[in-house]
Amino acid sequence: MSKRIGLMGCGQVAVYGHIPAIQETPDLQLFAIFEPDPDRAREIQQRFGVPHAFSRTEDFFASGIEAVTITSPAPCHRENVLDCARHRLPALCEKPLAINKSEGDEMVAAMRSAGQPFHSGFCYRFSPVALKIRELVREGAIGRVRSLRLIYNWHLHGKYEISHDGSQILQRRREARMEEGGPMVDCGTHQIDLAHFWLGSPVTRFTAHGAWIDDYLAPDHMWLHLDHENGAHTVVEISYAYTHTAQNRRSEFIYELIGTGGIIRYDRDLESFFMENASGRHDFPCSPEKDFIGLYREWAAALHSGKSDLLATAEEGVHVADLARRATDEVMAGRVQPLS
Ligand SMILES: NC(=O)c1ccc[n+]([C@@H]2O[C@H](COP(=O)([O-])OP(=O)(O)OC[C@H]3O[C@@H](n4cnc5c(N)ncnc54)[C@H](O)[C@@H]3O)[C@@H](O)[C@H]2O)c1
Known part of the structure; x- marks a missing residue:
């Protein structure tokens, strides 16, 4: 069964890297996007044929998504990840994971308390x-x-x-x-x-x-x-x-x-x-x-099996940042x- 994925932040890297890679990964479906700029949200929805697009996080999280990939600017990662924890959804987050260690530790702790997998999306x-x-x-x-x-x-x-x-x-x-x-x-x-x-x-x-x-x-x-x-x-x-x-x-x-x-x-x-x-x-x-496709293939496998030897853990992401x-x-x- 393919997982319904939500993506937060429809900027440059989402458009050239993440969105095409998710759409090419058999076990994932790009189900919903969140983008604060409503014009941009509509434009990206139409361009990539995404079923749902939202500019309010409450609507995005209520849409039926099963995991979230975060491609917003670094200062927004904390808020995006804490929302994922609140809604008990697995998250993959672009680098730099956090803007400092205390925010990174807070994000890791929130995802751990929610019992959800949390990875750093190092596509290299x-x-x-x-x-x-x-x-x-x-x-x-x-x-x-x-x-x-x-x-x-x-x-x-x-x-x-x-x-x-x-x-x-x-x-x-x-x-x-x-x-x-x-x-x-x-x-x-x-x-x-x-x-x-x-x-x-x-x-x-x-x-x-x-x-x-x-x-x-x-x-x-x-x-x-x-x-x-x-x-x-x-x-x-x-x-x-x-x-x-x-x-x-x-x-x-x-x-x-x-x-x-x-x-x-x-x-x-x-x-x-x-x-x-x-x-x-x-x-x-x-x-x-x-290689964004390699990243998403591995994430898809990890979402199904619960483990990965290749994905960077969120703790590694925090350490590097x-x-x-x-x-x-x-x-x-x-x-x-x-x-x-
Ligand atoms: N892995 C890579 O090779 C690679 C390459 C480029 C950028 N990045 C990383 O990806 C992230 C995004 O970079 P970009 O160049 O696409 O930035 P960008 O500025 O082009 O796009 C960011 C998008 O996020 C939206 N946004 C703003 N606030 C938001 C919020 N609170 N929640 C969700 N979305 C929000 C913006 O409206 C914009 O559309 C950064 O962390 C950057 O470091 C990674």
Whole structure:
């Protein structure tokens, strides 16, 4: 029996990622959407042929949905999850799960008291590339992994956009993500999660550095160093200001794992994914870094069986969000002012 799914927040990622993926998952039916903007709710309902669309949460939760996926902006996640707990429904929530640890702990506790499964929707885990890396690490194909370099430098769709009246304005989505904490708190959570997903070893210590290309409160270019319990080290480099004002936009997306027996390297933009070890070079098929369909297949299975080895738990989501937030806060607090 397919589960009736409700989705909260019909923005960009819902439209290009979540909605199509739910509709392609045989065991799920996208039954209802909630979107505070009624025009947007109607537009998305018609575009995707969703049976029900609501702009009031009471109506959404009364519609007969059996599980909820949350794709609203991070500051709304707490309220959305607490509503799921109140209505005793399982929830899958976009990253960053919470804006700080105390809100995250409150969300986890509410879902636990409601006796409902609660997962963090890290879609990078389900890319065939990420799953292959996990398999290679587990079988020791490059020996013991000692170092990870995870790089994502991009422009977050550029600094400016054109408004309805044709004038150039600051790009609103980028402004919102920078106000919510910037690149480490937003996209960097995927990389922090992958380090843990691949190594299976908790972080024992972190240090962070930042650069301000633009003048937001949060740095728009950041480096995070993580020491893991098993002695491995991860560095995450992430930027939202890489070619953000340039005519030609570029990005850099790299995973590199360095082990005692070789390396694994994935470069999304060069479409290259290979391993070098004692038996030579091994090339693997490339795929994008995100996989929403894989995420929803696994969630559908978990909703039926009650368990999953691959989905991130909400506790993991809170831990990752907290790490990214604390690292960003430390960098902001230690910002060195230029000498005049
Ligand atoms: N996994 C990924 O690859 C990925 C990519 C982009 C964004 N995201 C995450 O997805 C979330 C949404 O990002 P986006 O870029 O789609 O944002 P967006 O601003 O484009 O869309 C958010 C939508 O949520 C609606 N909304 C506002 N308040 C709400 C509330 N209280 N409850 C429900 N919906 C509400 C807004 O009206 C809007 O339609 C963020 O947490 C973001 O970090 C994840």
